[in-house]
């Protein structure tokens with residue numbers, strides 16, 4: 001303790017010593033230089049009254065401490081970030097470490113941006129704590145008696161702007177309590193229907209099935225997918241995630257939807273010997289996370305999501321599965337449980353490090369890597385190009401590799417084995433053809449229906465055996481229908497592989513029989529009901545985070561919704577930019593299908609408005625991301641630099657180098673003569689591109 005007289009003497013001493021100390025700068029060695037200069041800042045003014053100076057106000061919760069201006073968001077350059085419904089500890093201290101500043105005697109006040117009283121700050125076990133209960137801007141003031149030996153010589157005061165926002169964290173960085181809270185709330189939304197939930201939790205509640213139903217209705221439309229394969233993809237999924245997050249928060253107020261940086265999964269699996277086995281055995285598939293799908297039925301059998309049920313669609317639902325579930329019309333699955341096949345009819349994958357131009361094909365599965373996310377960030381400079389690219393290689397394979405296909409029977413084509421005289425159809429080629437058919441389930445069961453080549457049953461009654469509920473082809477399957485299915489332009493080749501064109505005429509019927517009578521069944525993440533799978537939700541925040549980083553670090557030179565060069569194509573069915581389909585859901589002026597919080601209240605906004613709300617320079621969303629670093633990518637040489645452009649210590653930002661694309665094993669190529677379909681951009685009808693499941 002330094003008493004008043006001593007302190008005044010000390011000021012004098014410091015002031016008196018100033019010149020020589022400055023001249024003999026070297027003499028500072030051994031002193032605590034920073035606090036010395038802070039002491040000068042607190043030097044008594046001419047009137048002789050002491051006024052203390054406080055160190056910055058620090059806001060601490062279980063994830064760490066924040067001070068004003070330490071976030072990467074330009075909108076929060078002057079603010080400290082705090083989180084709603086999470087106990088926050090406030091601290092500050094006298095900058096002059098010689099002064100006595102008894103923090104227990106501080107007076108704190110919190111007010112809203114408009115000056116209304118905010119939440120109370122309370123002294124609990126010697127620490128000042130506050131619980132913000134609503135997203136918004138606040139001001140925190142503190143006054144601290146500043147003096148010594150029981151004499152208040154002055155009062156130090158400080159004021160800081162605070163932004164209270166939810167923080168979306170990496171799924172892998174949630175502390176165990178928060179991870180439990182998130183997945184428990186998820187389970188509640190899964191189990192409690194909307195009407196009952198509203199009685200229990202209030203009007204903001206909505207069940208998971210509510211979100212599944214709307215996503216299914218919009219994505220399961222036969223002609224226009226209003227959520228995918230177009231410019232509305234990112235904004236509509238941001239609206240979906242925001243609305244879902246708000247429903248979760250009704251149950252668990254401190255929760256936010258985590259992001260799953262699945263490039264880390266690529267990084268981890270890529271270093272392993274058996275990459276796919278490693279991919280599916282990572283932590284996120286454990287009982288504490290999404291749960292492991294296993295067994296004959298490929299459903300989760302342990303953990304909180306064990307036997308997660310799939311609901312029946314409401315009476316009169318426009319889009320439902322043949323068995324009446326909240327599933328896609330092309331999903332003939334009879335089983336009532338959440339399905340993740342993780343493979344296509346058991347066919348093994350190749351493993352490729354994809355790039356932005358990769359058309360992710362089941363032949364070479366390209367789980368999104370650091371490389372592709374880096375390219376999306378630094379090799380694209382228009383929003384238009386970014387949104388079109390983001391949906392595919394950087395995102396789509398996560399959905400369809402999780403979902404996969406099953407119920408493929410034994411895929412026998414007896415005649416192919418025994419009766420063929422064709423050189424093309426030696427046994428090894430037959431195996432490859434069947435392997436190709438398996439792998440291409442990623443596209444054809446849906447694509448053939450979308451193009452009107454096949455139908456699915458309006459209804460399969462509950463007692464219809466699975467084997468009898470499948471797509472409906474022309475009856476009898478004719479040579480004409482083979483031409484229609486398999487030889488129409490590029491379509492058949494894209495759907496099945498270029499071997500179809502060489503299939504002998506006498507085998508066409510048998511091939512069609514196989515295709516048309518097998519109850520190929522997609523996992524949920526392959527279909528329009530993908531939000532029913534807990535592993536769906538943390539996927540899109542990952543893209544959103546990448547987009548926010550891009551907008552902070554290297555903003556688009558063409559930030560508009562429209563193509564900077566050439567006609568704008570709003571969705572894949574917008575032929576030649578002339579709007580042949582209405583592309584509903586994909587224009588900036590289309591209203592996003594889920595309400596989002598605007599100034600605290602749910603409101604429907606357009607895709608364009610929602611995108612503007614995410615502008616880091618005029619940020620109006622109720623959440624931020626915890627950080628924008630990708631250490632595992634930096635380690636691979638795909639460096640994500642901080643906003644200044646200055647390299648982080650230890651990171652070679654100048655390099656931006658890419659690892660050479662992995663050499664592909666020619667034996668992984670699948671079907672005979674498979675034509676490399678990598679490198680294609682989004683296409684019109686006629687493509688069998690897997691598209692964006694989810």
Ligand SMILES: [Cu+2]
Pocket residue numbers: 215219227228237530693694
């Ligand atoms: Cu989706």
